[in-house]
Amino acid sequence: MTKLSDTEQWQEWAIQAQKGDKRAYSSLLKALYPYIRNVVYKGLSNNDAAEDVAQEVLISIHKSLNSYAPERPFKPWLMSIINYRKMDYLRKYYAQRQDMTSTTEANPEFMSDNVTNPTHLGELKDIEGALAKFPTKQQDIFRKIKIEGYTAEEVASQMDMKESAVKVSAHRTMKKLQGMLK
Amino acid sequence: MSDSEKNTDDLIGHLCGDLKPMSPRCPYRRISIWLILSVGYIVGVIYYLGLQVNLLDYLTRATFIFEMGMAIAILISAALASSWLSFPDCIQRDWMKTITVTLFSVFLFWILASGIEEGGMSVRSNFFLSSCSRGIVVEAIPFIALIFMTMKGNTTQPYWSMAMSVMAVSSLGWIGLRLTCPMYESMTYGFINYLLPFCILGVVLGLFARKLFKW
Secondary structure: OOOOOHHHHHHHHHHHHHOOOHHHHHHHHHHHHHHHHHHHHHHOOOHHHHHHHHHHHHHHHHHOHHHOOOOOOHHHHHHHHHHHHHHHHHHHHHHHHHHOOOOOOOOHHHHHHHOOOOOOOHHHHHHHHHHOOOOHHHHHHHHHHHHOOOOHHHHHHHHOOOHHHHHHHHHHHHHHHHHHHO | OOHHHHHHHHHHHHHHHHOOOOOOOOHHHHHHHHHHHHHHHHHHHHHHHOOOOOHHHHOOOHHHHHHHHHHHHHHHHHHHHHHHOOOOOHHHHHHHHHHHHHHHHHHHHHHHHHHHHHOOOOHHHHOOHHHHHHHHHHHHHHHHHHHHHHHHOOOOOHHHHHHHHHHHHHHHHHHHHHHHOOOOOOHHHHHHHHHHHHHHHHHHHHOOHHHHOOO
16 A cells, blocks of 8 residues: 555545544644644744644634535645635734834833933933034034934035035044043 | 643644534535526516616627627626635636636726717716616625625635625626616716726725635
């Protein structure tokens, strides 16, 4: 007797399962699970989520077992279900990420970890004090680029300078400030 | 054994416990029943509204025969595609969608060309609320039946399923109304009152296709 390949074996079990053979069905689901998990892991970075999606795929296989026709190949049927559930998960995931956008005021932990505490203004005062020792033009360039967030190109056009000169000025100011504040 | 492996084993045990013998679904059987019932419904509508008085004259015109042939071809191909789309592995029959979309595009082009020949597609002068609502009523029941069938299936392409259902039912409605409506002298009129509102309705419903056909 020739040995069946994995997919042929799955197909055979699926046909038996449609006839109500619970043992064949159990073998099918147990054999499919590692395969499904591997396919899902490749597309999702989160292992817990991949595990959930793999279990969702098993449930979907159960719900749609009667849509598999024995004369058609088994693997495309299985892959369609896996891809559908994976896309479903990703769609929900990205939709929830949208919901998770929030203000910094509503997240005090984030504020304390990532934003300078307004009560600790000493450091800022030191920087301002050191910056005041530079020529006005150099101060302006530094403030616009490093504090106000303008690009070098925008500052160059505002101040009628070359972009490279603006970049050099901002870089030198930064280096000198670092030296002064050490 | 880790928690997740135990969960998976429990799940498999539960699913196996639920298993009952089933016969594989045939894509052609249910859609054949839908086609027969829908055609019967349209025949009933034709019987109720009465055949168009100039029908015998129309049947001698090649353009009318072509138009009806196109509508029948769209109806059959869209219904079959819709039926296949309720199977997860419908991707293997993607050519069915291509055929239907091509036929439907040719049909729309034909209507557009006829509209231009008739002297322009003026929506305002051709729009009649009573005709439009009659078109929707005629097409609504077969459409609901087709949507229900798709909901019972396991589609992995919900938007295409909705599109195929809309095309199948619009062509069915077109055939029925083309054979009955006494005001139906122009293609522009038919397009604006019978095809366009239903297509718009289909697009609106299509926005919810993913939720509607969830399984």
